[in-house]
Amino acid sequence: MMILNKKIFFVGFLFLVACASVHQNQESAECNMRLGLAYLTQGEIEHAYRKLQLAVTQAPSDPESLSAMAYYYEYLGENEKARRWYRRAISQAPGGKTYNNYAVFLCKQKEYQHAMRAFDEAFKDPNYLTYKTYRNAGLCAYSFHDLATAQPLLQKALKYYPNDEEIRKLLF
Structure with missing residues (x-):
């Protein structure tokens, strides 16, 4: 009986250590991702890459880190690499946030139909129906002169954030 209790304790201990390690990796990945994006905004391309790569290594299935790496390549103008990272x-x-990021990228690539389909996927996520999604989709539609689509999206964005001056100027 004593041996069984020790085995159960040991297995439980290993489980706790593994969980702590996963949690620590996730936190480290988030920290490195944020540092990488901060470096990128400062034009520190090499530092940004190292931090973002480390974030992806620490949490290879984290969509935030993967999207940050996509944004890095988008920033560099390496759009096919960016596309692959967004898809990953x-x-x-x-979910909504990931599709929203990809849709914005597609809109910048002048792939309007694909962008709007990605926005539609973002709208399906009830946990991510945000001002940003409506705003981004509306501005994308507006940039392609699709006013019939843009107007209701921008009006929904205003319901979430009525002080958005850019949208107010476009609508009124």
């Missing part, structure tokens, strides 16, 4: 992020977490 979607494959790990096909």
